[in-house]
Amino acid sequence: MVIVPNIQAMLFLCYMSEITYSYSQLYNFTTAVFSKIGCNESDAAAAKVLLSADLRGVDSHGVARLNGYVRLWDVKRVNATPQIKTIHETPSTAVVDGDSGLGLVVAPLAMKIAIEKALNVGTGWVSVQNSNHYGIAAAHAMMALEHDMIGISMTNASPLVAPTFSIDKMLGTNPICVAVPAGQQPAFVADLATTTAANGKLEILQRKNRDTPSGWVQDAEGNPSTDANILKKGGALLPLGGDREHGSHKGYALGAVVDIFSGILSGANYAPWVPPFPAYVPLPQKQPGKGIGHFFGAMRIDAFRPADEFKKDMDDWITGFRNAKPLPGHEKVLVPGDPEREMEIERMKNGIPLIEPVVEDLKKLAERFELAF
Amino acid sequence: MVIVPNIQAMLFLCYMSEITYSYSQLYNFTTAVFSKIGCNESDAAAAKVLLSADLRGVDSHGVARLNGYVRLWDVKRVNATPQIKTIHETPSTAVVDGDSGLGLVVAPLAMKIAIEKALNVGTGWVSVQNSNHYGIAAAHAMMALEHDMIGISMTNASPLVAPTFSIDKMLGTNPICVAVPAGQQPAFVADLATTTAANGKLEILQRKNRDTPSGWVQDAEGNPSTDANILKKGGALLPLGGDREHGSHKGYALGAVVDIFSGILSGANYAPWVPPFPAYVPLPQKQPGKGIGHFFGAMRIDAFRPADEFKKDMDDWITGFRNAKPLPGHEKVLVPGDPEREMEIERMKNGIPLIEPVVEDLKKLAERFELAF
Numbered sequence: 001m002v003i004v005p006n007i008q009a010m011l012f013l014c015y016m017s018e019i020t021y022s023y024s025q026l027y028n029f030t031t032a033v034f035s036k037i038g039c040n041e042s043d044a045a046a047a048k049v050l051l052s053a054d055l056r057g058v059d060s061h062g063v064a065r066l067n068g069y070v071r072l073w074d075v076k077r078v079n080a081t082p083q084i085k086t087i088h089e090t091p092s093t094a095v096v097d098g099d100s101g102l103g104l105v106v107a108p109l110a111m112k113i114a115i116e117k118a119l120n121v122g123t124g125w126v127s128v129q130n131s132n133h134y135g136i137a138a139a140h141a142m143m144a145l146e147h148d149m150i151g152i153s154m155t156n157a158s159p160l161v162a163p164t165f166s167i168d169k170m171l172g173t174n175p176i177c178v179a180v181p182a183g184q185q186p187a188f189v190a191d192l193a194t195t196t197a198a199n200g201k202l203e204i205l206q207r208k209n210r211d212t213p214s215g216w217v218q219d220a221e222g223n224p225s226t227d228a229n230i231l232k233k234g235g236a237l238l239p240l241g242g243d244r245e246h247g248s249h250k251g252y253a254l255g256a257v258v259d260i261f262s263g264i265l266s267g268a269n270y271a272p273w274v275p276p277f278p279a280y281v282p283l284p285q286k287q288p289g290k291g292i293g294h295f296f297g298a299m300r301i302d303a304f305r306p307a308d309e310f311k312k313d314m315d316d317w318i319t320g321f322r323n324a325k326p327l328p329g330h331e332k333v334l335v336p337g338d339p340e341r342e343m344e345i346e347r348m349k350n351g352i353p354l355i356e357p358v359v360e361d362l363k364k365l366a367e368r369f370e371l372a373f
Numbered sequence: 374m375v376i377v378p379n380i381q382a383m384l385f386l387c388y389m390s391e392i393t394y395s396y397s398q399l400y401n402f403t404t405a406v407f408s409k410i411g412c413n414e415s416d417a418a419a420a421k422v423l424l425s426a427d428l429r430g431v432d433s434h435g436v437a438r439l440n441g442y443v444r445l446w447d448v449k450r451v452n453a454t455p456q457i458k459t460i461h462e463t464p465s466t467a468v469v470d471g472d473s474g475l476g477l478v479v480a481p482l483a484m485k486i487a488i489e490k491a492l493n494v495g496t497g498w499v500s501v502q503n504s505n506h507y508g509i510a511a512a513h514a515m516m517a518l519e520h521d522m523i524g525i526s527m528t529n530a531s532p533l534v535a536p537t538f539s540i541d542k543m544l545g546t547n548p549i550c551v552a553v554p555a556g557q558q559p560a561f562v563a564d565l566a567t568t569t570a571a572n573g574k575l576e577i578l579q580r581k582n583r584d585t586p587s588g589w590v591q592d593a594e595g596n597p598s599t600d601a602n603i604l605k606k607g608g609a610l611l612p613l614g615g616d617r618e619h620g621s622h623k624g625y626a627l628g629a630v631v632d633i634f635s636g637i638l639s640g641a642n643y644a645p646w647v648p649p650f651p652a653y654v655p656l657p658q659k660q661p662g663k664g665i666g667h668f669f670g671a672m673r674i675d676a677f678r679p680a681d682e683f684k685k686d687m688d689d690w691i692t693g694f695r696n697a698k699p700l701p702g703h704e705k706v707l708v709p710g711d712p713e714r715e716m717e718i719e720r721m722k723n724g725i726p727l728i729e730p731v732v733e734d735l736k737k738l739a740e741r742f743e744l745a746f
Binding site for chain 1: 464627
């Protein structure tokens with residue numbers, strides 16, 4: 001999700017005290033927790049994927065979820081020692097079975113396969129079954145950048161979203177990330193949930209006792225709502241666009257494409273049958289596939305044109321947008337990836353602020369696994 | 374663009390008299406016009422692409438544009454006898470130079486190359502430079518369906534859209550289409566402009582002297598507007614989402630991805646420098662590439678899993694959505710592609726209604742080229 005992290009951080013500061021930790025503190029602790037549940041040393045590097053969310057300001061997808069992953073392991077929905085394997089392939093494609101591993105572990109391996117295939121035949125496309133939540137989409141797509149490739153990453157997720165004209169929740173927030181290398185300019189990184197707003201933004205409003213803007217959610221009967229707690233009362237998130245008049249059928253269609261590429265192309269679960277993240281929520285009775293699904297793509301730039309020419313044009317593109325005339329009250333037009341990159345620099349330097357409930361969660365994990373925190 | 378064509382047709386009926394023509398009447402006439410400007414026999418089949426818009430209810434992209442294409446040929450921006458060629462390729466990719474041909478001719482050839490590459494190595498990806506407007510995105514993506522492939526089609530277009538926080542228009546309406554085969558169910562076809570509403574919807578409101586809903590357009594100073602004529606006064610369309618609070622940064626990011634894949638990957642023009650469709654509008658002074666750009670993809674289903682298994686799951690997916698509980702006042706939840714498919718059946722049977730200004734335009738073309746209409 002593209003968030004303006006400074007605003008998010010400011011919102012947090014308004015209503016909740018925070019404690020700031022260095023990246024290495026949180027990285028070492030997360031690695032230790034993953035080791036304790038049985039991940040081997042290279043898999044414990046999943047910590048890097050998880051922490052990339054905290055660094056980039058997507059606080060809902062970082063260490064705040066660490067305890068959630070452990071709980072999934074507790075109920076045996078996550079396999080800490082998976083045998084991840086390619087079960088079908090062609091020169092440009094593969095299907096990977098994640099063997100119920102952490103998505104944080106399965107996804108980078110699958111993206112690596114996409115990159116290898118792109119090295120060989122120009123592009124690589126990998127659909128993944130039998131996985132779990134994989135952190136932020138950007139962490140995987142951005143792996144392509146250092147190879148002068150465009151990276152693509154998407155995943156399905158458990159149903160929180162009501163399609164246009166639907167009361168029932170049929171799709172997850174199903175994010176898409178596309179990362180494109182540039183030359184002198186930083187890379188273009190678009191990372192977006194296919195909903196008007198991601199669940200993490202509702203949580204911020206909940207803690208502030210504030211309503212949502214229009215077009216974010218509907219209630220259990222399908223009426224428009226601005227109640228930030230409505231998901232707990234049977235309500236739903238809305239696809240990007242909000243309602244039909246504002247293009248929600250487009251957000252719905254995009255979320256559906258993510259579900260089909262991630263779930264159906266791989267043989268994972270799909271639509272309302274995608275397993276939930278909270279370990280206390282029972283699995284859907286119907287399970288048409290295995291685990292949750294992801295989809296990854298890598299396209300070698302020089303499979304199309306010389307990389308230096310492409311990057312020169314990307315620099316020109318990015319500069320053009322930065323120099324566009326901004327709306328009154330706005331300093332400049334942003335390029336996708338700008339806010340997250342600035343946040344990453346800031347947090348790597350000054351630390352990652354965590355709100356009290358997250359700190360308490362991590363302390364309990366430390367106690368359970370006899371680790372220092 | 375996914376449109377609810379019945380509503381669109383009803384809106385037209387409210388305010389403007391129409392004459393209905395059969396598909397074959399319009400097809401034969403369009404083919405004859407393309408022949409008259411010098412297209413060879415196989416290229417004149419571009420009529421089929423153009424007419425697919427009329428059949429599917431996207432009235433703004435069909436024969437209503439025929440005169441526009443001829444005007445582009447008049448000013449030598451369209452080459453009726455192009456030498457279309459692949460200028461770079463790998464096993465899974467190609468870049469095609471359209472030699473200023475009609476996009477309606479160049480695009481199907483490029484999509485065919487993508488399909489051939491998918492037959493060989495699992496997927497095919499073709500970026501196109503030096504082309505012109507290609508009709509509706511769905512016409513090309515859907516070519517993949519009969520090969521049991523997923524089809525992808527996108528194009529950049531001249532700048533009508535202001536990114537989030539921008540006054541300047543930097544992107545076109547940049548549509549994306551993804552077509553996915555099913556088994557017993559009709560194919561899933563998502564075809565969407567990356568704006569809240571496409572320009573064609575503004576035109577409908579203009580003829581009715583009605584305002585737009587909020588979040589569709591802004592005025593020349595960047596203020597929110599509901600004036601359906603605002604584009605003629607320096608205003609802009611808005612990315613899907615409308616404003617930052619409703620996720621316009623996501624629509625902007627998606628439109629940007631379409632521009633990069635279509636324009637920069639191919640060496641076409643990009644961002645605000647994409648040539649305009651109306652022949653009387655001068656070309657931008659800066660032309661960083663050649664013509665306008667498209668991007669096509671084809672993924673063989675059985676490069677991932679057996680096609681019959683995939684299609685069975687697609688049928689289950691589609692049935693699940695159709696059986697979701699609809700909002701009060703709505704008969705059912707639609708699957709992307711439903712309205713256009715129903716419209717196509719209806720219009721193939723009962724004819725294609727054209728509004729008076731379009732009929733007048735076609736009559737003038739008939740007179741000019743000494744054709745019967």
